[in-house]
Amino acid sequence: MSSQLRIGPGVPVEKEATTGISIDRLRTIIQDSHLNFLIGAGTSAPFFEPLGDVEKALTALRTADEETRLARASVQGYFFHKVLVPNAKLLNARTDAGAQSLIKTYARFMAVLNRVLLRRRSTLLGKQVNLFTTNVDMASEVALELLEIDTNDGFSGKIRPRLDLGEYSTLRYRQGGRFEYRSEIPTVNLFKIHGSAAWRGEGDDIYFDHQLKLVQGVQAAYEAARPSLIRITRPAQVDAVRLRRRAAGKVRSDEVKDFVKAYSRLQIVNPEKTKFASTVLNKTYYELLRRFANELEKENSALFVHGFSFRDEHLLDLVTRAAATNPTLQVIVFCYDRDSYKEIKQLFPMERVKNGNILFVRPAEPEKGEDERKLSLGTVVEDFLEQVLIEKTPSPDHIIELKLDSAAGDLASV
Incomplete structure (x- = not known):
């Protein structure tokens, strides 16, 4: 069976030979579907560098001997330093060019989603988009805050926001003062599947730690332990066998513990x-996984995937099963380059996706002498998402610039 994109039940549409989807077809899906996005680590690159196979190393380093524990602590330190610590720069993006570039890209993405919801033709669909992410960074939160887009992140309360997943069932409306008409407020529902740098646990509850005080405390402990940890400077060094060898004869210091x-x-x-x-x-x-699965089971739902390799077996299984059992679901996977397209596509064998409703969008073959136009988030926004808007509006770049200059530096001190 050839891969097909189904706009509606029983209406197959052949995919394009190059990138995989036309703007008209993309516009139809976005206008007529329950919108869901799944973004992964690749979406926040290159600000967050590739880490190597941290999962494989940490899983292998689980024995109780001292040398293995030191090697494991070293991988945790490497992960913490590369993934958690840089979030302070996102809160003060105007002081770091890389952070500023990432926030601009995310803000442009969020602005497009907001405009799509505002201009939806269908009155049968709510003005909500679900943004699921496995990233623990705060790029989404900072971008949404800067643009003042209504966001539901599952937290309730102002002084000490507490995670209450029931909040995701809330709809928001704006009511006119004189005629009492109501209109739904476009809302981004943000689901942090893998937690967040800004989450802080207290007893049986999770609170929003907007100043990243917990991360700061862990960073102080990390800096004290750093001289005693095995030095990891590049992804190739994240290897359990080599790390055990480098830890031979060493024990954990009190600082490492x-x-x-x-x-x-x-x-x-x-x-x-x-x-x-x-x-x-x-x-x-x-x-959160259950809610993700429930959204994919809805009739006429669409899932757009970016920056996600599908190495997470839980999410791979949920997407595959949903595509197989819900023929009205459209899954559109934006592959960063043609190599990642090949790697991801083989995870979805045809016998498991019989409805032909998983579509892979990949860079077109470059002309001779030209570089491949890789599908970063910025490219996806520019080449695809901004093109679906029926009425073009100026890019919000100037607004984002002003917001970054006036507000981003204040986020860290709120």
Whole structure:
């Protein structure tokens, strides 16, 4: 069976030979579907560097001997330094060119989603978009805050926002003062499947730590332990066998033990087979997965995927099963380059996706002497999402610039 995109039940549409989808077809899907996005680590590149196979290393380094524990703590330190610590730059993006570039890209993406919701023709669909992400960084939150887009991140309360997943069932309306008409407010529902740098656990609850005080505390412990950890400077060094060898004859210092204890308080899903730092995070993770699955089961839903390799077996299985059981679901996977297209596509064998409703959008073959136009988030926004808007509006870049200059530096001190 050839791969096809189904705009509606029983209406197959052949995919394009180059990138995989036309703007007209993309516009139809966006206008007539329940909108869901799944973004992964590739979406936040290159600000967050490739890490190597951290999951494989941490999973292998689970034995109780001292040398293995030191090697494991070193990988955790490497992951923390590369993924959690840079979030402080996102809160103060005007001081860092890389952070500023990432926030601009995310803000442009969020602005397009907001305009799409505002201009929806269908009155049968709510003005909501679900943004699921496995990223623990705060790029989405900062971009949404800068553009003042209504966001539902599952937290309730102002002084000490507490995670309450029931908040995702809330609809927001604006009512006219004189005639009492109501209109739904376009809202981005943000689901942080793997937790967040800004989550802080207290007892059975998770609170929003907007100043990243927990990360700051862990960073202090990390800096104290750093001289005793095995030095990891590049992805190729994230290898369990080599790290055990480098740890031979060494024991963990008290500073390393303190860092491991502090690291365990982070409310993030660890990149390993045994993922959870706490019971409450475990429950939250599976509840968010259930909500993700429920959204994919809705009739005429669409899932757009970017920056996600589908190495997470839970999410791969959920997407595959949903595509097989819900023929009205459209899954559109934006592949960064032609190599990633080949790697991802083989995870979806034809016998498991019989409805032909998973479409892979990839860069076109470059002309001789030209470079491949890789599908970064900025490229996807420019080449695809901005093109679906019926009425073109000026790019919000100038607005984002002003917001970054006037507000981004203040986010870290709120």
